[in-house]
Amino acid sequence: xxxxxxxxxxxxxxxxxxxxxxxxxxxxxxxxxxxxxxxxxxxxxxxxxxxxxxxxxxxxxxxxxxxxxxxxxxxxxxxxxxxxxxxxxxxxxxxxxxxxxxxxxxxxxxxxxxxxxxxxxxxxxxx
Numbered sequence: 001x002x003x004x005x006x007x008x009x010x011x012x013x014x015x016x017x018x019x020x021x022x023x024x025x026x027x028x029x030x031x032x033x034x035x036x037x038x039x040x041x042x043x044x045x046x047x048x049x050x051x052x053x054x055x056x057x058x059x060x061x062x063x064x065x066x067x068x069x070x071x072x073x074x075x076x077x078x079x080x081x082x083x084x085x086x087x088x089x090x091x092x093x094x095x096x097x098x099x100x101x102x103x104x105x106x107x108x109x110x111x112x113x114x115x116x117x118x119x120x121x122x123x124x125x126x127x
Contacts, residue, residue, distance in 0.1 A: 005023050011126065
């Protein structure tokens with residue numbers, strides 16, 4: 001039983017940066033077994049989309065829209081998942097969700113396959 005909680009969202013001007021965190025609570029040993037972690041986002045009126053994906057070894061995959069601007073990383077010792085967002089654009093405005101799954105193949109998991117989800121943290125980028 002693992003609960004994921006996002007934090008770090010807020011309002012920022014275009015070109016600015018934010019660092020999102022996803023903390024695991026409860027059975028954090030079980031969280032360690034959830035090798036696949038990811039960030040998704042959902043803007044008003046749009047479908048939830050995958051933004052960044054990472055496996056336990058640090059392999060990553062990014063949506064084309066954020067490549068070169070966003071970085072996903074793990075701090076397994078602290079049971080934390082991060083998303084560093086730089087050069088933010090108004091189109092990055094969305095609610096951001098972290099997710100985790102025990103699958104052994106992480107970087108192409110479908111949204112519906114992620115077993116654990118956070119509650120989301122809103123990000124607003126003004127122009």
